[in-house]
Amino acid sequence: MAFDYDKYIRPGKLPHIWCPGCGHGIVMKGLIRAMDSLNLKKEDTCIVSGIGCASRLPGYIDCCTLHTAHGRAAAFATGVKMAKPEMNVILCGGDGDGTAIGGNHFIHACRRNINMTYIIMNNYIYGMTGGQFSPCTPTGAKASTTPYGNPDPGFDIAKLAIGAGATFVARGTAYHAAQIDKLIAEAIQHKGFSVVEILDDCPTTYGRRNKYRSVIDMMNRLKEVAVPVKAAEKMTAEQLEGKVLTGVLHKVEKPEYTEEYAKVIQRAQAAK
Amino acid sequence: MEKKLPTIEIVEKYCKGCHICVEFCPTKVLEMKGFVVAVKNLEACIKCMQCELRCPDFAIKVTP
Ligand SMILES: Cc1ncc(C[n+]2csc(CCOP(=O)(O)OP(=O)(O)O)c2C)c(N)n1
Ligand code: SF4
Ligand code: SF4
Ligand code: SF4
Ligand SMILES: [Mg+2]
Numbered sequence: 001m002a003f004d005y006d007k008y009i010r011p012g013k014l015p016h017i018w019c020p021g022c023g024h025g026i027v028m029k030g031l032i033r034a035m036d037s038l039n040l041k042k043e044d045t046c047i048v049s050g051i052g053c054a055s056r057l058p059g060y061i062d063c064c065t066l067h068t069a070h071g072r073a074a075a076f077a078t079g080v081k082m083a084k085p086e087m088n089v090i091l092c093g094g095d096g097d098g099t100a101i102g103g104n105h106f107i108h109a110c111r112r113n114i115n116m117t118y119i120i121m122n123n124y125i126y127g128m129t130g131g132q133f134s135p136c137t138p139t140g141a142k143a144s145t146t147p148y149g150n151p152d153p154g155f156d157i158a159k160l161a162i163g164a165g166a167t168f169v170a171r172g173t174a175y176h177a178a179q180i181d182k183l184i185a186e187a188i189q190h191k192g193f194s195v196v197e198i199l200d201d202c203p204t205t206y207g208r209r210n211k212y213r214s215v216i217d218m219m220n221r222l223k224e225v226a227v228p229v230k231a232a233e234k235m236t237a238e239q240l241e242g243k244v245l246t247g248v249l250h251k252v253e254k255p256e257y258t259e260e261y262a263k264v265i266q267r268a269q270a271a272k
Numbered sequence: 273m274e275k276k277l278p279t280i281e282i283v284e285k286y287c288k289g290c291h292i293c294v295e296f297c298p299t300k301v302l303e304m305k306g307f308v309v310a311v312k313n314l315e316a317c318i319k320c321m322q323c324e325l326r327c328p329d330f331a332i333k334v335t336p
Contacts, residue, residue, distance in 0.1 A: 002281070002324060002333035014286055014330055021290035025328030177325040216295045 008032045010062045017056060021215030023174030023200035027121050028057050030172075030180025030198075031090070035063075037185050045088040048077040050102055053128045053202075054094035054121040071102025074109040077116055085258040088188060089116040095136040096126040099155050103135070110164035110193050114257035117187045117194045122157055123202035131205030142209040157197045162250045167192035169250040173199040175222035176246065186248065192256050199226070199244065278319050279335040284308045287331035293323035302332075 009032075018024050035045065042063040049055035051070035058065035064087075068076040073091045081089045091109075098106050098120045109118070125143060126132040133143035133150050136157065140149045161169045168190040170183040180198060187194035201207065201218035212218045229247040232240060280301070287308040294302045294309060298320060303312040309332065319336040 002335050005330055009330075015288070016329070018328065020288035020329075021292060022328055025330070026326060029325070029328075029330070174328075175326070178322070215290050215292060219292060219296070 003033060003036075005029060005032055008035065008062055009060055013060045016060055018053060019202075019204045021201065021203045021218070022053070022127075023123065023198070024054050024057065024121055026174045026177050027054075027092075027119065027180060027198050027200065028060060030177065031057075031092070031119060031184055032061065033181035034184035034188060037181060038188060040088050040188075044086070045090065046077075046080050047090045047092060048073045048080065049091065050093040050097035051128070052094040052097045052126070054092065054123075054200075055097055057092050071097050071100070071105060073097070074102065074105035074118070078109065078112075078114060081114055081116055081258060082261065085115075085262075090188065091116060091118040093120060094127065094134075095120065095122040095124060095155075095157065096132075096134040099135045099157060099160070107160070107164040110161050110166040110195070112257045113165060113167050113192045113254050115191055115193070117184065117190075117196065119184060119187075119196045119198065120157055121198050121200045123200040123206060124154070125202050125206040127202040127205050131202075131209060141206075144205070144209075158195070158245075158249050161195040161197075165193075165254075166195045166250070167252050167254050168194035168248070169197075170195070170248045171197045171199065171244070171246050173222040173226050173246060174201060175219045176226060179246070183248070190251065192254060277314055278317050280311050280314065280317065280323075281333040281335075282309055282311070283331045283333070286329045288329050290328065292326050292328070293332055296326060297323055 046064040047058040048066040049058050050073040077089050077091045124137050131144045133146045136154045137150045138154045158169050158171050172179045172183045187196045203215045207218050225244045226246045227243040229245050289307040299316040301317045323332050324334045
């Protein structure tokens with residue numbers, strides 16, 4: 001059977017606002033399939049976002065949702081999770097939202113290892129505001145604010161998350177659509193802060209400035225750069241030049257924040 | 273035994289004509305008709321579901 005997305009979409013919300021070929025829709029469908037595979041109940045699931053095209057995602061999904069301030073998804077989501085630790089809390093947003101204005105919230109959520117899942121749609125640009133460079137824009141790439149090429153090196157979001165203490169980190173791409181739900185489902189099941197970076201495309205503000213003639217060009221690039229971690233083990237450094245690893249990149253167990261905080265409450269009550 | 277053909281439904285009001293499904297269909301089942309996608313050669317469909325998975329716009333549904 002064709003997958004029934006309709007039962008997860010708020011009535012009357014489609015078509016969505018994203019441009020033709022924007023990968024955010026592919027990611028949203030992956031998230032819906034992941035929610036379905038885990039049987040997440042609408043009333044027990046909260047999707048929280050910041051601001052940006054990617055951050056429009058919660059508006060479409062029929063569950064508890066919060067569309068917050070730019071870069072602040074992690075702060076609001078932490079509040080939800082602390083108040084209701086039994087809730088499945090899923091954050092989503094773009095590279096700009098998560099690593100520029102929201103970079104601080106991002107690294108501290110990783111450090112705390114609070115049991116939430118963060119889906120970050122990395123299209124290497126501020127799509128919504130017309131294509132200003134983000135901390136993930138590759139060196140040399142053109143943006144409205146770097147018309148002669150970006151001098152900065154881009155962040156590696158997955159490495160940033162691992163360095164900051166996230167206990168589950170995975171990466172996929174919008175081209176590899178069938179893998180997205182599996183990565184998100186595994187991330188949701190992991191106890192601790194999990195990050196799923198999806199390499200995405202913004203044909204409208206990034207593609208056209210950077211010599212991608214079409215959406216298909218951008219999808220082909222995602223297809224070509226992605227190397228599954230397992231396959232990478234058998235490849236030489238030379239073969240891996242310019243490639244990006246996909247799959248589950250990092251998975252460890254560490255104390256989880258809401259559980260540790262519950263212990264603090266117990267100690268405080270015992271001390272009374 | 274006769275091969276059971278899949279059903280491919282195109283939701284024209286959602287399709288934004290991005291070409292993703294057309295381009296990456298391994299057996300070239302789909303084509304663009306004006307601004308929206310259309311089924312050109314249903315017999316060739318291998319029911320891989322990739323078009324449905326990759327469509328960003330919920331516009332193509334394959335029932336194998
Ligand atoms: C406090 C604040 N500063 C700046 C903005 C303008 N703004 C809106 S979206 C955005 C960037 C979004 O980029 P990203 O998170 O990568 O999402 P995309 O649109 O690329 O999906 C910016 C700078 C804002 N809304 N609020
Ligand atoms: S501007 Fe870019 S990120 Fe925003 S909807 Fe269009 S393609 Fe997607
Ligand atoms: S299911 Fe596969 S073979 Fe059939 S139309 Fe879709 S992409 Fe082509
Ligand atoms: S992928 Fe979806 S939106 Fe794009 S052309 Fe095919 S059916 Fe239309
Ligand atoms: Mg972006």
